[in-house]
Amino acid sequence: MSAAARELVSTRLADQRRHQIRLTRKRMTWWIPLIFVVGLCVTVYGLVPSIVVYREGRSAGHLVLFGVFTVFFGWAVGLWLLGPFLFRPRIVPCFARELGPYGGETMTAFRRGRALYRESAAVDRLAENLGVKPLSAFGFGDDYYEQEIRWHPASEGLTTIEALQRGLASLTVPSRGVAEDLQALASVVRTAAEQSVDFSLVLRLHAKDSMQVVRTREVRQGSFW
Structure with missing residues (x-):
């Protein structure tokens, strides 16, 4: 098999993989990833003042709460973005x-x-x-x-x-x-x-x-x- 033919096999599989990923995402309910993106933005927005409050010696409750949800939403968004590379x-x-x-x-x-x-x-x-x-x-x-x-x-x-x-x-x-x-x-x-x-x-x-x-x-x- 020539180098061009071997490349064709790899290219076909890569194209097929991209096609299936693209169609899978297209079929997914559009608002599901949006929820995680919005959730990440909101929790990060709340995390920053929570850190300030904690440094002032006040309760760490909000810091823990926003920290946990920031990690959760960040993980979900990261998985969505990196998913094609993890298959x-x-x-x-x-x-x-x-x-x-x-x-x-x-x-x-x-x-x-x-x-x-x-x-x-x-x-x-x-x-x-x-x-x-x-x-x-x-x-x-x-x-x-x-x-x-x-x-x-x-x-x-x-x-x-x-x-x-x-x-x-x-x-x-x-x-x-x-x-x-x-x-x-x-x-x-x-x-x-x-x-x-x-x-x-x-x-x-x-x-x-x-x-x-x-x-x-x-x-x-x-x-x-």
């Missing part, structure tokens, strides 16, 4: 229809995928060296984020994944977790191939997901397991 994305499979029950073995790959995201360029380079379709060719559009999801035959994906598993020893970058991610992915994609169910790879923003959110709030085609 730990992962790459997981999505299937055209449900493969198995919730909590079953077909959920294995959904719980992993961090290493596949982290080493995506190296994994695609390995696929090219092995003469198989790159893993990134099977994703990353997600209809939940208003994109077209493109389904692929699971048998094609399995060919790539199994080749990557065999060739992983030649990976020239640290591959911590890649073997485990590929093993989990292979197991569920193999099940999909046996059931003739198409699949696609999608990007998840967090290292772990709230299953309640995934099951009740995310309306999308297909299933993660």
Whole structure:
């Protein structure tokens, strides 16, 4: 894989990540972050005179009160601003229809995928060296984020994944977790191939997901397991 092609994989993932973050924030009720910003301004405004009063030897009650709320609102605003830098994305499979029950073995790959995201360029380079379709060719559009999801035959994906598993020893970058991610992915994609169910790879923003959110709030085609 050329340097330009490797850069394309990283760029695609970065663009996808930005798109998902932007749409997530757009869907969020606008007044929620505003409450924290206003709260921070009010508490800081009250904290300054409280410090003056405390230095004059009077009660520290207001200082403690405004101090606690300043820290709380400051933490919330900081988390909002720094949130995009704190995400730990992962790459997981999505299937055209449900493969198995919730909590079953077909959920294995959904719980992993961090290493596949982290080493995506190296994994695609390995696929090219092995003469198989790159893993990134099977994703990353997600209809939940208003994109077209493109389904692929699971048998094609399995060919790539199994080749990557065999060739992983030649990976020239640290591959911590890649073997485990590929093993989990292979197991569920193999099940999909046996059931003739198409699949696609999608990007998840967090290292772990709230299953309640995934099951009740995310309306999308297909299933993660």
